[in-house]
Amino acid sequence: MRIELAEAFVNELSQFIKEPYKKPGMCIHRMWGRSKKKSGAEITYGVSSGTQSEYAKRRIVYEQLQYVKRLYLDEIVKYFPLMQYSEHRIIGSINVFETNVTPSKPLDKSIYVGLGLDEMRGFYLSSAERFYTSENTIMTRFSDELDNMFVYNPELIADYKRYYTAHNKVLEQLTLDYMDELYRVVVLSGLGKCYRDLITDYRNKVNKCKNSRWHHKSLLKLQYQLNQDFYDFKKIDEELPVDEEFKNAAETLNNNKYAKASLYYGQHTCKMFTDAPKWVWEQIRLNFKEVTSDLNRKLETWIPGIQHYEILVRAPETR
Numbered sequence: 001m002r003i004e005l006a007e008a009f010v011n012e013l014s015q016f017i018k019e020p021y022k023k024p025g026m027c028i029h030r031m032w033g034r035s036k037k038k039s040g041a042e043i044t045y046g047v048s049s050g051t052q053s054e055y056a057k058r059r060i061v062y063e064q065l066q067y068v069k070r071l072y073l074d075e076i077v078k079y080f081p082l083m084q085y086s087e088h089r090i091i092g093s094i095n096v097f098e099t100n101v102t103p104s105k106p107l108d109k110s111i112y113v114g115l116g117l118d119e120m121r122g123f124y125l126s127s128a129e130r131f132y133t134s135e136n137t138i139m140t141r142f143s144d145e146l147d148n149m150f151v152y153n154p155e156l157i158a159d160y161k162r163y164y165t166a167h168n169k170v171l172e173q174l175t176l177d178y179m180d181e182l183y184r185v186v187v188l189s190g191l192g193k194c195y196r197d198l199i200t201d202y203r204n205k206v207n208k209c210k211n212s213r214w215h216h217k218s219l220l221k222l223q224y225q226l227n228q229d230f231y232d233f234k235k236i237d238e239e240l241p242v243d244e245e246f247k248n249a250a251e252t253l254n255n256n257k258y259a260k261a262s263l264y265y266g267q268h269t270c271k272m273f274t275d276a277p278k279w280v281w282e283q284i285r286l287n288f289k290e291v292t293s294d295l296n297r298k299l300e301t302w303i304p305g306i307q308h309y310e311i312l313v314r315a316p317e318t319r
Contacts, residue, residue: 002171003072003093013064021057062147065095083232084190092190094148094174094183098167103130103151117149123253123262123270128156129170131182133273148186150174178256181249182273188242189277195233196280199287202226206291211298219299226295230288242281250274 005013033044073085084091103124122132132149154166163169173179205222209215236242253259253270262269 001072001076002175003069005068009068013061016057017061021053021060023053023056065147066090069093084187084194089194092147092186094150094186096150096152096170096174099151099153100155102153102156103128117151119269120264120267121269121272122149123268123273124258125178125256126258128153133186133269178252181245181252184245185249185274185277188245188281191233191236192277192280192284195230195284198229199284199291202229203287203291206295206298209298211301216299219295223295223299226291233284233288237281237285243278246274246278 028045028047030043031046032041035042070090073082073091076082077085082091104127117132122130124130129150129152132151150170152166152170154170157166157169160166160169163172202222202225206219209218209222250271253274256270259270260268
C-alpha cells in the first residue's frame with residue numbers, strides 16, 4: 001500500500017523540519033536521594049528540561065505521520081483483515097524523505113537527531129539513497145519504532161525521464177526488485193517484536209500457576225490460548241520459511257556494493273538489519289518450546305493425582 005500525503009500537509013511538515021525547534025516546558029522526574037533522617041536512600045523529585053529539543057521535534061514529526069497512517073488503515077481494515085494492525089499495534093512503513101543534501105555527506109549530530117536518523121541502523125543503496133531501518137524517536141537506540149526511513153537526493157538520481165520525475169522513480173523502485181525482499185524483513189521484524197512480547201507474557205502466566213490440582217483448569221486454558229495465539233506464528237515460520245527470507249535479504253544486500261560498504265564503527269549496518277530480527281525469531285522459537293514444555297510438564301504431573309483422587313472418592317460406593 002502507498003499513502004500519498006496532501007501537498008499542503010507536506011509543505012507544513014517540511015517547514016517545521018527546516019526551522020529550529022525549542023521544546024517548551026520542564027519535566028518532573030523521580031530519583032534516589034540521600035535520606036536526611038536516617039541512613040540509606042529515599043525517593044526524591046527533581047525538575048529538568050527532559051527530552052532534548054531535537055528528540056522532541058522528531059517525535060512530533062513521527063506522531064503526525066503515525067496519525068495519518070492510522071486514519072488510512074482504519075478505513076482499509078474495514079474491508080481487508082490486517083494481521084499486525086490493532087488498537088495497540090501499528091504496521092511498519094517506509095517513510096520517504098527528499099533532501100538536497102548528499103546522503104554520504106557527514107552532517108551535524110543535531111540534524112540526524114531532529115530527523116530521527118540513526119546512523120547505526122542505516123545503509124546506502126546508491127550514492128543518492130540511504131535506507132534507515134528504524135526511527136530514533138527517543139534518546140535510546142533500543143526503541144521499538146517500526147517505521148523505516150528512505151532518504152534520497154533527487155539531484156543525484158539518474159535516468160528518470162521515463163518516470164517523469166526522480167520522485168516517481170524512487171517510489172517505483174521501493175515496490176520492485178530488491179525492496180520486496182527488504183520489506184519482508186521489515187514485516188517479519190515487526191511480527192517478531194509482537195510475538196516476543198507475547199511469549200514473554202505467557203511465560204509469566206505459566207510461572208504464576210503453581211504445580212497443584214487447583215491450577216489444573218487454568219493451565220488447560222493457558223495451553224489452549226497459547227496454541228491459538230501462536231497458530232499464525234507457526235504457520236508463517238513453516239510456510240515461508242522465515243530463515244530463508246532472512247538469507248535472501250542478506251544475499252541481496254551483500255551483492256549491493258553501496259550497502260556492503262556501509263560501516264558504523266567497523267560494523268556492517270546492512271548485516272545488522274537482517275541479523276537482529278533473525279535472532280529475535282530464534283529466541284521466540286526457543287522460548288515457545290520452553291513454555292510449552294513447562295506447561296505440559298505441570299499438566300502431566302497432576303493428571304495421575306486427579307485420577308487417584310477420583311478413585312478414593314468412588315471407593316466407598318463400590319463396597
